[in-house]
Amino acid sequence: MAALRLLSQSLVLGPPKHHHFGTFPVDLTKTRLQVQGQTIDARFKEIKYKGMFHALFRIYKEEGILALYSGIAPALLRQASYGTIKIGIYQSLKRLFVDRLEDETLLINMICGVVSGVISSTIANPTDVLKIRMQAQGSLFQGGMIGSFIDIYQQEGTRGLWRGVVPTAQRAAIVVGVELPVYDITKKHLILSGLLGDTIFTHFVSSFSCGLAGALASNPVDVVRTRMMNQRAIVGNVELYKGTLDGLLKTWKTEGFFALYKGFWPNWLRLGPWNIISNMCVYVDTYIYAHILDIFCFDTADVSQLTLPALSPRYFLLKQVSNPYDIVIAICSTNDFSHHLC
Secondary structure (H helix, E strand, C coil): CHHHHHHHHHHHHCCCCCHHHHHHHHHHHHHHHHHCCCCCCHHHCCCCCCCHHHHHHHHHHHHCHHHHHCCHHHHHHHHHHHHHHHHHHHHHHHHHHCCCHHHCCHHHHHHHHHHHHHHHHHHCHHHHHHHHHHHHHHHHCCCCHHHHHHHHHHHHHHHHHCCCHHHHHHHHHHHHHHHHHHHHHHHHHHHHCCCCCCCHHHHHHHHHHHHHHHHHHHHHHHHHHHHHHHCCCCCCCCCCCCCHHHHHHHHHHHHCHHHHHCCHHHHHHHHHHHHHHHHHHHHHHHHHHHHHHHHHCCCHHHHHHCECCCCCCCCCCCECCCCCHHHHHHHHCCCCCHHHHC
């Protein structure tokens, strides 16, 4: 249960903010690949990029290295607002369902994750709109972040700032709703079938699978989301895509089914490794936690009521533990014992 709790938080809460600096050029190629080749939008009718690496090289060669970070300011603002709101809503919703950590279930974590993802992505939508437009236009985009927000509001109104909010919320729900159960089901199948034990490789395969499943399930909606955010209402007052279903059907009809998977590789490249890294951390953390309980003969059901004796002057005296992971933190913060456990 402890592993499930950490896993759900790692998948729901997302990567730290500095993660965006390293992966942002990859995200930019995803946007460029998704908007190109639109037969119903003359601005992006040309197919300039053959793939992720070709896009990276060509953008760098033609527009310079700074173009690879077009839209980084609204992206960081989005992560700061989106992540903070999502954490708060996620934790608050969980407290409405359960009072104790051991009572958490996969279904509860999924519901809380989906709801928190939908609400937070909806609130942070204006930052997503500006990020997508800056990425799509690159060096051609004029103006700073604040001025661009004002320009969108003046030219398109409030609706322009929340353009594409429905597929954005749908994508957030799909990613959380797919990744958590796929990870759990894959891990259980590998262990119960006898193919693999409860090892770090099992968690690696499960993480790879859930990242791949999340990218496969969310990419079509992500393509429509990107295109809707990039379209401006002032161009002839004609909306090229009226909604998620309309966008899916028009894209499929005019460009073929596989157009719904444009930008798939950079999309997976951002989701996959993050899931693998975060889930490996969950496995290691749970492994340490289990061994600490074994060393001290703790019953996990009674951890919240433990009172530990002082082991020696250089260790600790921990009373009324409210969070079992406090044990891990306390032991790992000591000198000698930490060398064996951490």
